Amino acid sequence: MLQDVKNGADMHAAQSLLCARNLTKHYGGVKALTGVSLELAAGEIHALCGENGAGKSTFIKILGGLVQPDDGEITVDGHQLKLGHRTDPKLISIVHQELAIVPTLSVLDNILLGGADQSEIYRRGQYRDSVREHLDSVGLSHIKLEAPASRLSLAECQLVEIARGMSRHAKVLLLDEPTATLSDAEIVRVFEVARRLRDQGTAMVFVSHRLDEVFALTDRITVFRNGQHVLTQRTADMTTAEVVKAMIGRELVHS
Known part of the structure; x- marks a missing residue:
C-alpha cells in the first residue's frame, strides 16, 4: 500500500533549519528528557520513534512552546526561541494527536483558529480560497467550509487538523501520530x-509507532529510549x- 520513496536531499550536506540542543525535562523524580539534541534540515521528513514513555510527546510539546524545559535551547532558521512560550505558528506548527477541533465552530473557523494573527478569523472571507485548497x-x-465541525467523523477531524497545520505555512511542521485514525486511502493522500511540502522546503517531524509508514515516508530516523537520544540514521540505512x-x-x- 505504501511505497518506499526517499528522494530528499543529502541531509549531511544540508544546512540545519531547526536545532534543538541539550533539552532536559524532569517531572519530579521522573526524567522525561535528558540532554536530547536533534537537527532538522529544510525539506526533510524526520521520523521520531520510541516506545510509550520514551519522551517523544514531551519533546514535541517543548518544540511547540507548550512545555517549559529545565535546560536546553532551540533555534529555528537562526531565531532562538523563548522556551516555554507558544511558538510562532509561522515557525513551528503542530498537528496534535489529541484533536483540537471546536465542534461548535465551522470548518473554516477551525482552520483559522490559533493562527499567528487572530484577526484572521474576523477577516475570514479573505481566506476562503486558500482554506478550500488545503482541505x-x-x-x-466534499466538506463545506461553513459546515459545523460537529458533523465531521473522527478521521475527517484529523484531516482538518492536518489542513490547519498546512495553512500556517510554517517552516517546521510537527506531525504527532497524524495517521492513527485514518484509512489506507487517507494515509496515502x-x-x-x-x-509535496517537503519538495517546497518544509521540514517535518513525523511521530509514529507504525514503522511501515516511517520507512515509506521519512528521510531520517531518530530513536528515543527512556528520555534519551539513542540514534539518528538515514532511513535508507x-x-x-x-529500529x-x-x-x-x-x-x-520471536517465539
Missing part, C-alpha cells in the same frame, strides 16, 4: 501532501529490526 489537498473536497532494537534496547525474539 481539497487532504481529500476533504496525507503522504502525498507531506511529500536502517532496517525495521534495527525496534534501538527502541527497546534489545533484539526482539
Whole structure:
C-alpha cells in the first residue's frame, strides 16, 4: 500500500533549519528528557520513534512552546526561541494527536483558529480560497467550509487538523501520530501532501509507532529510549529490526 520513496536531499550536506540542543525535562523524580539534541534540515521528513514513555510527546510539546524545559535551547532558521512560550505558528506548527477541533465552530473557523494573527478569523472571507485548497489537498473536497465541525467523523477531524497545520505555512511542521485514525486511502493522500511540502522546503517531524509508514515516508530516523537520544540514521540505512532494537534496547525474539 505504501511505497518506499526517499528522494530528499543529502541531509549531511544540508544546512540545519531547526536545532534543538541539550533539552532536559524532569517531572519530579521522573526524567522525561535528558540532554536530547536533534537537527532538522529544510525539506526533510524526520521520523521520531520510541516506545510509550520514551519522551517523544514531551519533546514535541517543548518544540511547540507548550512545555517549559529545565535546560536546553532551540533555534529555528537562526531565531532562538523563548522556551516555554507558544511558538510562532509561522515557525513551528503542530498537528496534535489529541484533536483540537471546536465542534461548535465551522470548518473554516477551525482552520483559522490559533493562527499567528487572530484577526484572521474576523477577516475570514479573505481566506476562503486558500482554506478550500488545503482541505481539497487532504481529500476533504466534499466538506463545506461553513459546515459545523460537529458533523465531521473522527478521521475527517484529523484531516482538518492536518489542513490547519498546512495553512500556517510554517517552516517546521510537527506531525504527532497524524495517521492513527485514518484509512489506507487517507494515509496515502496525507503522504502525498507531506511529500509535496517537503519538495517546497518544509521540514517535518513525523511521530509514529507504525514503522511501515516511517520507512515509506521519512528521510531520517531518530530513536528515543527512556528520555534519551539513542540514534539518528538515514532511513535508507536502517532496517525495521534495527529500529525496534534501538527502541527497546534489545533484539526482539520471536517465539
